[in-house]
Amino acid sequence: MSPSRGALLTGAAVTAAAAVALTVVVLPDDSDDARQNGTAASPARATPSPSPSRSYPLSSEPRTIPAVREHDPARGPGWEPGRTSTVVIADGSDELADEAKLLAGELKIRYRGEVAARAGDVELALGTAGRGDPESYTMKTGGGRVTISGPDQAGVFYGTRTLKQALRTGGVVPEGEIRDRPARPQRGLNIDIARKYFTVGWIEDRIREMADLKLNQLGLHFSDDQAFRIESESHPEIVSEQHLTKDEVRRILALAAELHVTVVPEIDSPGHLGAVMRPHPELQLRNTQGVPRQGAIDISEPASARIVDDLLREFSALFPGDWFHVGADEYQALTVSDPAASYPQLAAAARQKYGEGATIQDLAEGWLNDRAAVVREARKTPKAWNDGFFSGGKVTADKGIEVEYWTGKEIGARPPEEYLAEGRKVVNLNDEFLYYVLGEPNQFTYPTGRRIYEQWTPLVLRGTQAVPEKYSGQILGGRFAVWCDLANAQTQEQVATGIHQPLQATSQKLWDPREPALSWAQFQELAQEIDRTG
Numbered sequence: 001m002s003p004s005r006g007a008l009l010t011g012a013a014v015t016a017a018a019a020v021a022l023t024v025v026v027l028p029d030d031s032d033d034a035r036q037n038g039t040a041a042s043p044a045r046a047t048p049s050p051s052p053s054r055s056y057p058l059s060s061e062p063r064t065i066p067a068v069r070e071h072d073p074a075r076g077p078g079w080e081p082g083r084t085s086t087v088v089i090a091d092g093s094d095e096l097a098d099e100a101k102l103l104a105g106e107l108k109i110r111y112r113g114e115v116a117a118r119a120g121d122v123e124l125a126l127g128t129a130g131r132g133d134p135e136s137y138t139m140k141t142g143g144g145r146v147t148i149s150g151p152d153q154a155g156v157f158y159g160t161r162t163l164k165q166a167l168r169t170g171g172v173v174p175e176g177e178i179r180d181r182p183a184r185p186q187r188g189l190n191i192d193i194a195r196k197y198f199t200v201g202w203i204e205d206r207i208r209e210m211a212d213l214k215l216n217q218l219g220l221h222f223s224d225d226q227a228f229r230i231e232s233e234s235h236p237e238i239v240s241e242q243h244l245t246k247d248e249v250r251r252i253l254a255l256a257a258e259l260h261v262t263v264v265p266e267i268d269s270p271g272h273l274g275a276v277m278r279p280h281p282e283l284q285l286r287n288t289q290g291v292p293r294q295g296a297i298d299i300s301e302p303a304s305a306r307i308v309d310d311l312l313r314e315f316s317a318l319f320p321g322d323w324f325h326v327g328a329d330e331y332q333a334l335t336v337s338d339p340a341a342s343y344p345q346l347a348a349a350a351r352q353k354y355g356e357g358a359t360i361q362d363l364a365e366g367w368l369n370d371r372a373a374v375v376r377e378a379r380k381t382p383k384a385w386n387d388g389f390f391s392g393g394k395v396t397a398d399k400g401i402e403v404e405y406w407t408g409k410e411i412g413a414r415p416p417e418e419y420l421a422e423g424r425k426v427v428n429l430n431d432e433f434l435y436y437v438l439g440e441p442n443q444f445t446y447p448t449g450r451r452i453y454e455q456w457t458p459l460v461l462r463g464t465q466a467v468p469e470k471y472s473g474q475i476l477g478g479r480f481a482v483w484c485d486l487a488n489a490q491t492q493e494q495v496a497t498g499i500h501q502p503l504q505a506t507s508q509k510l511w512d513p514r515e516p517a518l519s520w521a522q523f524q525e526l527a528q529e530i531d532r533t534g
Contacts, residue, residue, distance in 0.1 A: 062166035066511035076175035090125035186477030188217030196484035225274025268327025316378035328388025428478035439486025449501030
């Protein structure tokens with residue numbers, strides 16, 4: 001086994017004996033092809049097997065994004081699809097039929113089902129469930145065939161992504177064995193579809209792009225001050241004119257499931273609720289002078305919790321994934337110099353619910369816990385933005401809520417080490433590197449793939465400084481995020497182009513914990529090669 005990810009030195013040079021013809025495999029008339037088609041199989045060249053009459057150099061690691069973690073080189077011709085090549089699934093691996101059919105279509109070869117592999121084939125196989133990372137896989141190439149196996153469908157699927165990219169960049173799948181697995185379990189993209197409408201086709205294209213990069217989580221922020229973008233049956237009055245129907249969402253979810261991407265919905269509260277409150281102005285938070293605070297709902301009103309919980313329950317049923325994002329960031333009641341003086345109704349509600357000495361901060365933290373409890377009833381793990389987790393109050397955020405760390409600039413935001421020291425699990429959405437904010441307001445600049453590739457790691461949660469390595473196990477992964485503050489600053493096509501290289505770099509840094517072996521220029525060249533041949 002060699003840990004090197006660069007080109008391996010070749011072994012013995014090809015000798016004059018290389019001119020000797022390779023063995024050619026010809027299918028007999030009673031082959032599976034003949035039986036399935038009802039005709040005799042015509043003689044066709046199959047992928048050649050290694051021959052003692054030829055000496056092959058040691059194979060090189062396939063060139064992929066993200067890079068594979070381990071590759072044991074071997075001597076042999078590798079594998080490429082031939083005229084008789086097919087995709088099959090191993091005995092007892094019928095769950096892999098969708099992955100096999102997808103790969104066969106991509107390679108423009110046939111899918112033969114749950115039958116024995118033969119020379120020239122790709123075989124997909126499930127190992128023992130629960131043994132190893134479910135997203136891990138092993139790919140063995142030799143004897144003129146490829147076998148991709150893993151403990152779960154996701155890992156086998158990622159093996160097919162490696163195979164596809166290896167063919168694009170090298171023409172063949174190299175001989176030998178690949179053992180691969182992700183460094184972080186959550187790897188993805190966040191899209192703000194509330195401020196800017198994106199078409200179903202555009203979202204589906206991003207899911208396909210994510211899947212080829214082995215990204216597995218798509219966050220959909222579909223409710224904000226500007227719009228509520230998904231059809232609602234519990235509160236149809238809040239839905240914006242331009243929105244996704246539930247059938248369109250189900251179409252997105254079906255593709256995501258096929259490509260092993262989990263969609264994480266977000267209904268942000270108690271801030272960013274302008275669209276929900278537009279037909280319910282009585283729920284708008286107002287100060288003692290009657291001045292409303294943009295996007296902020298009055299959390300002292302029982303009706304505020306009822307409408308948000310109605311929506312959380314409705315959309316928990318629509319989205320089948322394991323997570324639901326409940327927001328909790330930028331509640332404007334806490335940004336004034338004296339919250340209790342400006343919003344006495346909130347201060348009174350805090351004391352009534354949590355006792356003497358409780359503050360508006362405690363009421364907001366209790367709101368977060370209550371919303372998290374609603375999505376837990378639906379068997380979802382709640383997520384919330386880091387500036388919704390406060391310290392020093394009477395109420396503490398539940399430890400089971402995943403912290404989505406995006407900033408250290410907002411009121412309530414603390415250094416990432418404080419969240420980690422409390423034992424919390426954290427997901428990295430560092431606004432310094434991973435925030436693509438349309439129009440570049442508030443001193444944001446569009447992030448580049450190069451900067452992510454060269455300077456960011458999952459440990460860099462805030463700014464440019466990494467947290468201590470001892471916290472690495474608590475950092476679940478990260479997502480690159482598109483925010484549409486100035487929605488018309490770019491078209492959806494420009495957004496797709498602008499985030500393409502940053503997504504590739506993010507994928508590399510979330511999958512492989514090692515220092516990249518390629519320079520940025522080499523990585524960019526590889527990316528362009530994959531794009532050209534894809």
